[in-house]
Every structure is written in structure tokens, then in C-alpha cells.
Amino acid sequence: MTRTYATDDQYERWYMAECCRCGRRRHKAGTWPDGYVCRTCSDHAVRTRGTCPGCGQDRALPGIRPGDGVSICTTCAGFSQTFDCSRCGFEGKLLRGRLCERCTLIDRLTALLDDGTGRIRPALVPLFDLLVAMDKPRSGLAWLEMRRGQPGNASQLLHRLGLGEIPLTHDAFHALQPWRAAAHLEELLMTCGVLPAADKYLCSFQRWLPGHLSGIADPEHAKTIKLYATWRVLPRLRARAERRHITPSIRRFAAEQIKYATAFLHWLGDRNTTLAFCGQLDIDAWWAENTEHGRTCLRAFLNWAMQTRHCPGFLSIPAMKVSRRAAMSDDERLDALGRLLTDTKTPTRLRSRRNHRAPLRTAREPHRPTHPRRRHPRRRHGAATARGVTLTDPRAGH
Numbered sequence: 001m002t003r004t005y006a007t008d009d010q011y012e013r014w015y016m017a018e019c020c021r022c023g024r025r026r027h028k029a030g031t032w033p034d035g036y037v038c039r040t041c042s043d044h045a046v047r048t049r050g051t052c053p054g055c056g057q058d059r060a061l062p063g064i065r066p067g068d069g070v071s072i073c074t075t076c077a078g079f080s081q082t083f084d085c086s087r088c089g090f091e092g093k094l095l096r097g098r099l100c101e102r103c104t105l106i107d108r109l110t111a112l113l114d115d116g117t118g119r120i121r122p123a124l125v126p127l128f129d130l131l132v133a134m135d136k137p138r139s140g141l142a143w144l145e146m147r148r149g150q151p152g153n154a155s156q157l158l159h160r161l162g163l164g165e166i167p168l169t170h171d172a173f174h175a176l177q178p179w180r181a182a183a184h185l186e187e188l189l190m191t192c193g194v195l196p197a198a199d200k201y202l203c204s205f206q207r208w209l210p211g212h213l214s215g216i217a218d219p220e221h222a223k224t225i226k227l228y229a230t231w232r233v234l235p236r237l238r239a240r241a242e243r244r245h246i247t248p249s250i251r252r253f254a255a256e257q258i259k260y261a262t263a264f265l266h267w268l269g270d271r272n273t274t275l276a277f278c279g280q281l282d283i284d285a286w287w288a289e290n291t292e293h294g295r296t297c298l299r300a301f302l303n304w305a306m307q308t309r310h311c312p313g314f315l316s317i318p319a320m321k322v323s324r325r326a327a328m329s330d331d332e333r334l335d336a337l338g339r340l341l342t343d344t345k346t347p348t349r350l351r352s353r354r355n356h357r358a359p360l361r362t363a364r365e366p367h368r369p370t371h372p373r374r375r376h377p378r379r380r381h382g383a384a385t386a387r388g389v390t391l392t393d394p395r396a397g398h
Contacts, residue, residue, distance in 0.1 A: 022038065026039065048060065049092075062083065109158070113158060171206070212259075261298065275305060275310055
């Protein structure tokens with residue numbers, strides 16, 4: 001690379017200076033009325049907007065008033081340069097061609113979403129309008145520059161969308177990599193209405209499933225797992241998404257059901273058998289070798305396999321074990337209560353019961369109601385009310 005300067009000393013002398021705002025020696029962004037300004041301070045000052053205390057106009061306030069240091073506009077500060085966009089006239093940070101950040105974003109999106117005819121693909125106009133109207137255009141520009149030069153970045157995905165190489169369907173986005181960039185773009189398309197709304201955790205599961213299936217070496221195992229996910233796991237997730245939002249724990253449990261089903265098929269292969277010839281001894285051996293969580297995740301797969309005749313229908317699945325703590329005896333309760341009242345390591349707020357309205361009861365003392373039982377109001381002579389109906393004494397009025 002050829003230098004435009006001869007030595008490092010010349011570079012320091014021509015391009016570096018002490019910033020008048022922050023005091024650090026940085027690259028010069030320009031010469032302002034108060035001195036040299038670095039790029040960081042220049043960008044921050046130009047993006048500062050408000051009502052100028054000198055002229056009372058609402059505009060950018062990059063200047064500083066001598067004496068009190070209040071931000072003022074370029075006119076009041078005596079700037080020799082302007083920060084007006086050459087296209088829309090907006091005063092702010094200028095980029096290539098003296099265009100503001102929003103106009104630069106418009107040009108970038110127009111080029112990326114071009115369908116090959118010089119105009120934006122009609123189906124993507126809502127996405128274009130959504131991105132252009134963002135509050136901070138520099139965030140959109142940073143998103144387009146993210147992972148620049150790497151496959152699957154945001155700019156490449158938008159360009160492929162504009163050319164029609166990516167169908168506007170959820171299934172098409174679930175197969176894209178990297179999945180984070182594809183998921184973010186999919187959410188943007190759902191927000192602007194280009195794609196139908198869908199639960200994000202359901203989309204996350206559908207995006208994860210193809211990668212898991214591609215990692216299964218045995219084609220028969222992959223086929224079985226795909227059938228199980230398509231006809232049992234996914235329908236239940238979709239039904240749940242129609243009723244209420246899917247939580248991260250439900251999404252995680254659905255993936256674990258697929259993982260344990262895959263592990264079970266591999267385990268059967270290590271035992272020189274298949275799902276079609278799975279016997280009761282295999283089920284009992286799996287139950288003995290795995291934890292309760294693994295048994296719970298596999299239960300739905302075995303029920304589905306028996307219902308669809310992928311395995312013998314006479315298999316018996318052991319019942320779920322619900323572990324409950326044994327009830328404390330009266331002596332154990334009194335001992336625990338004594339420790340609670342006398343142990344100095346226990347916080348005082350837990351040992352003190354003086355602020356409570358209800359008295360402290362032992363385990364053997366029967367429960368007594370705190371409030372006395374309310375009595376029925378005594379009926380007045382002449383009329384009474386019961387269930388909204390007025391009952392009148394027949395003797396009244398005679």
C-alpha cells in the first residue's frame with residue numbers, strides 16, 4: 001500500500017492533533033472555531049440536537065458558547081462549514097457525497113432490494129419503509145455492515161431477497177445460515193406484514209430441527225425422527241402457540257424429546273436391534289440406565305411409536321414416579337420450631353413473631369379461626385331482602 005506521506009513523523013504532524021474537546025491526541029476530523037476536533041467528539045457534537053439558546057432555532061448544536069460552554073448552532077458559533085445534507089437538507093452527520101445517514105440508508109436499501117429492474121421488489125416495499133423509518137438510521141447502517149465479507153450477512157440476505165432467490169416463507173428462512181441473521185430478518189418481515197405472524201419459539205424449533213436431522217448418520221433413524229417431529233411434536237407446539245405464547249422451557253422440552261428419541265434409536269442400534277423389534281427387556285434396560293428426566297422425554301416417543309406401529313404395541317411403559325417428601329411427625333415439627341426460635345444464625349425477621357396478628361400455634365394445637373363467624377343481619381319487621389328479591393310482610397299496610 002502506497003503512503004500519501006513520506007514518514008511517520010509527517011503523518012503525526014499532518015493528521016494527528018490534540019482534540020480541543022476531550023484533550024486526547026487523535027485523528028483530526030476538522031478545524032472548528034474552538035480548535036481541532038477528533039472524530040469521536042465531532043460525531044457526538046453533530047448528532048446533538050435541540051433549541052439553540054442564541055437564535056432559538058431547533059437544529060444541530062455542534063458549537064460551544066465561550067464562557068459557559070453551552071451547545072449552540074453553527075451560525076451562532078461562527079462555523080465556516082455546514083452540516084446540511086445535499087439531498088434532503090437535514091442537518092447532522094454527513095457521510096459519502098455529503099448525504100445524511102437516512103439518505104445513505106435509503107440508497108443502500110434501494111440497491112440491495114433491487115429486483116433487477118432498477119426498482120425495489122414490490123413485495124419488499126413494506127420492509128423498505130420499516131427500515132427507512134427507524135429512529136436511528138446509523139443503527140441500520142451498522143446492521144448492514146455487520147459481518148461484512150462473510151457469507152450470510154444481512155446485506156447478502158437482503159440482496160437475495162430482492163432478486164427472489166429466497167422465497168417469502170417461514171420454511172425458507174428456517175433453512176438459512178447463519179440462523180441468527182436469518183431469524184432477525186424473519187422477525188422484521190413479520191413485523192411489517194410481509195410474512196404471517198408466528199411464535200418466535202416455534203420458529204426457533206423449526207429452524208433447529210433440520211440441522212439436527214442432518215446430523216443423524218443412519219437414514220432410517222433420520223426418517224423416523226422426522227416423522228415423529230412432523231406428526232407429534234410440531235402439531236402440539238402449533239396448537240400451544242394458537243392458545244398462548246410458547247415459553248422457552250416448552251421449546252427446550254420439545255427439543256429434548258427429539259434428542260432423547262434419537263439417542264434411544266442409537267442405543268437400540270448398539271444393542272443390535274431396531275425400533276421395529278424393540279422388546280420389553282429393551283424398555284426396562286433403558287429405564288434402568290437413564291434418569292427420570294430422560295424417561296419423561298422418551299415417553300411421548302414410545303407412545304407415538306406404538307400408536308403408529310413403528311414398534312410392537314404390547315410394550316408396557318413404566319409409570320412415572322412422583323417423589324414426595326414424607327410428612328413430618330409432631331416431634332419433628334416441634335424440634336424444627338425450637339431451632340427456628342433459638343438459632344442465632346437464623347435472621348431475626350424469621351424468628352420474631354410479635355408483629356404477626358395470629359398467635360404462634362404448635363403442631364398439636366387445633367386450628368382456630370382468626371375472625372369470629374359473621375352472623376346474619378337481623379330482619380326488620382315489614383320487609384327483608386333475599387337474593388335480590390324483596391319480600392314484603394303481608395300484614396304491612398293494614
